[in-house]
Amino acid sequence: xxxxxxxxxxxxxxxxxxxxxxxVDCTMAQGEVISxxxxxxxxxxxxxxxxxxxxxxxxxxxxxxxxxxxxxxHPSGRRRKSEKEVARQxxxxxxxxxxxxxxxxxxxxxxxxxxxxxxxxxxRDEARTLAEQWLGRVGxxxxxxxxxxxxxxxxxxxxxxxxxxxxxxxxxxxDEVTSALDPELVGEVLQVIKGLAAEGMSxxxxxxxxxxxxxVSSRVIFMNKGVIGEEGDPKExxxxxRTERLAEFLKTSSFQ
Amino acid sequence: xxxNFLNDLALFANEIWIARYALLKGLGxxxxxxxxxxxxxxxLGIGVALGxxxxxxxxxxxIRVYVDIVRGTPVLVLVLASYYIFSTVGLDLxxxxxxxxxxxxxxxxxIGEIVRGALQAIPPGQAEAxxxxxxTFGQTFSSVLWPQALRQILPTWVxxxxxxxxxxTLLSVIGVAELLLRTQEIISRNFLSLQFYFxxxxxxxxxxxxxxxxxKYVERKTAVPS
Amino acid sequence: xxxxxxxSAVWRSFxxxxxxxxxxxxxxxxxxxxGAVIGLAVAFALAGGPTPLRRAAGAYVTLIRNxxxxxxxxxxxxxxxxxxxxxxxxxxxxxxxxxxxxAYLAEVFRAGLLSVPRGVKEAGLAIGLTPMQxxxxxxxxxxxxxxxxxxxxxxxSLFKDTSLAAAIAVPELTxxxxxxxxxxxxxxxxxxxxxxxxxxxxxxxxxxxxxLERRLAIPK
Numbered sequence: 001x002x003x004x005x006x007x008x009x010x011x012x013x014x015x016x017x018x019x020x021x022x023x024v025d026c027t028m029a030q031g032e033v034i035s036x037x038x039x040x041x042x043x044x045x046x047x048x049x050x051x052x053x054x055x056x057x058x059x060x061x062x063x064x065x066x067x068x069x070x071x072x073x074h075p076s077g078r079r080r081k082s083e084k085e086v087a088r089q090x091x092x093x094x095x096x097x098x099x100x101x102x103x104x105x106x107x108x109x110x111x112x113x114x115x116x117x118x119x120x121x122x123x124r125d126e127a128r129t130l131a132e133q134w135l136g137r138v139g140x141x142x143x144x145x146x147x148x149x150x151x152x153x154x155x156x157x158x159x160x161x162x163x164x165x166x167x168x169x170x171x172x173x174x175d176e177v178t179s180a181l182d183p184e185l186v187g188e189v190l191q192v193i194k195g196l197a198a199e200g201m202s203x204x205x206x207x208x209x210x211x212x213x214x215x216v217s218s219r220v221i222f223m224n225k226g227v228i229g230e231e232g233d234p235k236e237x238x239x240x241x242r243t244e245r246l247a248e249f250l251k252t253s254s255f256q
Numbered sequence: 257x258x259x260n261f262l263n264d265l266a267l268f269a270n271e272i273w274i275a276r277y278a279l280l281k282g283l284g285x286x287x288x289x290x291x292x293x294x295x296x297x298x299x300l301g302i303g304v305a306l307g308x309x310x311x312x313x314x315x316x317x318x319i320r321v322y323v324d325i326v327r328g329t330p331v332l333v334l335v336l337a338s339y340y341i342f343s344t345v346g347l348d349l350x351x352x353x354x355x356x357x358x359x360x361x362x363x364x365x366x367i368g369e370i371v372r373g374a375l376q377a378i379p380p381g382q383a384e385a386x387x388x389x390x391x392t393f394g395q396t397f398s399s400v401l402w403p404q405a406l407r408q409i410l411p412t413w414v415x416x417x418x419x420x421x422x423x424x425t426l427l428s429v430i431g432v433a434e435l436l437l438r439t440q441e442i443i444s445r446n447f448l449s450l451q452f453y454f455x456x457x458x459x460x461x462x463x464x465x466x467x468x469x470x471x472k473y474v475e476r477k478t479a480v481p482s
Numbered sequence: 483x484x485x486x487x488x489x490s491a492v493w494r495s496f497x498x499x500x501x502x503x504x505x506x507x508x509x510x511x512x513x514x515x516x517g518a519v520i521g522l523a524v525a526f527a528l529a530g531g532p533t534p535l536r537r538a539a540g541a542y543v544t545l546i547r548n549x550x551x552x553x554x555x556x557x558x559x560x561x562x563x564x565x566x567x568x569x570x571x572x573x574x575x576x577x578x579x580x581x582x583x584x585a586y587l588a589e590v591f592r593a594g595l596l597s598v599p600r601g602v603k604e605a606g607l608a609i610g611l612t613p614m615q616x617x618x619x620x621x622x623x624x625x626x627x628x629x630x631x632x633x634x635x636x637x638x639s640l641f642k643d644t645s646l647a648a649a650i651a652v653p654e655l656t657x658x659x660x661x662x663x664x665x666x667x668x669x670x671x672x673x674x675x676x677x678x679x680x681x682x683x684x685x686x687x688x689x690x691x692x693x694l695e696r697r698l699a700i701p702k
Contacts, residue, residue, distance in 0.1 A: 053607075054608065101601035147702070149700060163609065
């Protein structure tokens with residue numbers, strides 16, 4: 001059997017006394033596109049953010065390509081890896097955020113170049129060429145020297161995706177990337193993601209777009225109260241939910 | 257404990273005891289300067305603000321120049337200028353009055369800007385509503401605009417008082433026997449500069465920290481319930 | 483009152499005043515350079531340092547804000563030699579003004595740090611930047627743009643505070659003005675010109691800061 005790309009074992013996280021992830025287990029193969037759905041507060045975004053250590057977690061293990069993320073076991077117990085090591089591991093994944101989080105003082109091209117230059121230690125010219133290439137791929141070649149404040153929400157999100165992809169990550173994480181967009185701008189962003197999926201990019205998407213999850217994902221994970229409530233093929237799950245919770249969730253969501 | 261240190265401490269305590277009246281008098285003068293400066297400065301400053309907000313164009317321009325000059329000039333220069341100029345033109349004010357006047361002028365430019373900001377922050381609808389129910393401008397100002405502005409001003413006003421306490425030290429330069437000058441006189445007798453500057457700093461800190469606390473209290477109290 | 487304005491004595495000594503102004507500017511620049519480093523370090527401690535460091539930074543700011551700067555200047559100049567520290571009066575003054583302005587700059591910078599959106603920092607983390615790279619490439623440039631207006635007024639205050647060096651006989655503008663005042667008796671003229679020099683310099687500083695603000699403005 002192929003080694004999985006991502007392996008999550010017994011992931012648990014508390015915010016103070018509140019347990020938000022109560023033991024999540026899941027594996028993901030190379031090239032899979034998995035949508036994570038669930039109501040707000042179900043822990044889906046938190047789980048995603050644990051994978052690149054934007055959230056600390058207290059128990060369990062996340063293995064990316066066999067490498068333990070964020071923590072290492074010591075005879076004396078579990079220890080957080082050094083800031084430098086965590087930074088290196090974060091660069092193995094790419095992330096796109098709900099609020100885009102572009103660097104406002106940098107042009108679109110500079111946004112893409114920053115990680116290439118500072119993390120990948122690429123020369124500026126090479127980084128610029130690559131940045132232009134990726135901006136072209138998301139349809140923004142003409143906007144390379146525009147600043148985030150000069151771009152629409154949909155364009156900003158596409159720059160943000162280019163910024164993440166340009167780092168050549170093993171896995172892309174999308175955190176509700178269309179939730180902050182005006183409805184007419186959602187399509188252009190989803191189109192970019194679909195294109196990436198078609199090229200075999202491994203992706204984890206937290207999303208509210210049920211139609212999109214249905215069309216693009218090879219598998220869907222339904223999160224409910226800090227655990228995985230149900231998972232499977234969307235063609236199967238969305239039509240015949242096995243649990244009452246999912247049936248209810250699908251009824252209240254916009255699918256069909 | 258180091259016996260030398262205890263010795264020094266006893267010596268310091270003894271010197272404080274010898275200088276107690278000088279220190280207390282200096283403290284009294286410091287507080288008088290500050291109180292007079294903030295009072296006169298506030299009256300003047302409210303006038304400045306009223307002129308800036310409601311005055312005719314010419315008056316506004318004149319006051320604007322006054323405020324800009326005062327704000328662009330170091331307080332020490334105001335103090336020295338006031339001290340030397342008044343005696344030159346034959347108005348013998350004496351260092352205390354000349355100094356207080358300079359601080360009041362300095363204070364007025366601060367207060368003027370604060371009050372102006374507060375008055376201009378009141379939505380114009382307030383004055384219109386008051387006019388609509390038939391209030392005169394005087395009535396509108398005293399019962400609608402001023403109470404709203406005052407809430408905004410009070411915390412900053414208290415902090416301005418602390419600024420005045422700090423600025424009062426500048427009067428030592430023109431020979432007003434406030435706390436800092438008294439301290440310098442004491443040091444010239446006993447040469448304990450480290451100890452006595454420390455003591456002066458401690459006293460100023462206490463006064464200002466107290467005022468700062470008062471400012472925070474006033475801020476809580478004046479917050480409009482919502 | 484019979485006083486007629488006569489500026490000739492002041493013009494004859496104008497070089498002295500200009501020399502004083504130049505020294506004032508140098509004092510301010512030196513104090514700003516050191517004070518900005520102190521302020522920045524303290525601001526980072528205040529905005530997210532470990533608790534003991536945050537407390538110490540907070541104590542420093544509270545202490546300095548409640549002390550008259552003249553007391554600090556005299557303390558450094560007259561009391562430090564008692565501890566065996568020997569520095570000349572210009573060094574002593576610059577050091578004091580730097581420590582003093584550091585506390586005010588710390589508050590300015592802290593407000594600036596808090597104004598940088600958290601998402602920017604997270605995006606930096608997500609592409610693999612180290613915390614130090616995030617500080618230098620993202621937080622500092624954004625924070626600096628946000629604080630420029632309040633930095634401008636702190637800078638002007640700092641420049642005006644250089645007048646206090648006159649109290650320890652540093653020959654800056656106020657000291658020279660007082661000297662000319664005593665020697666020439668053209669009292670009103672001296673202080674008018676001195677005040678005008680200060681006001682004009684403040685106006686120039688403010689204009690320069692506004693120009694910098696425009697230059698660094700992010701295109702929208």
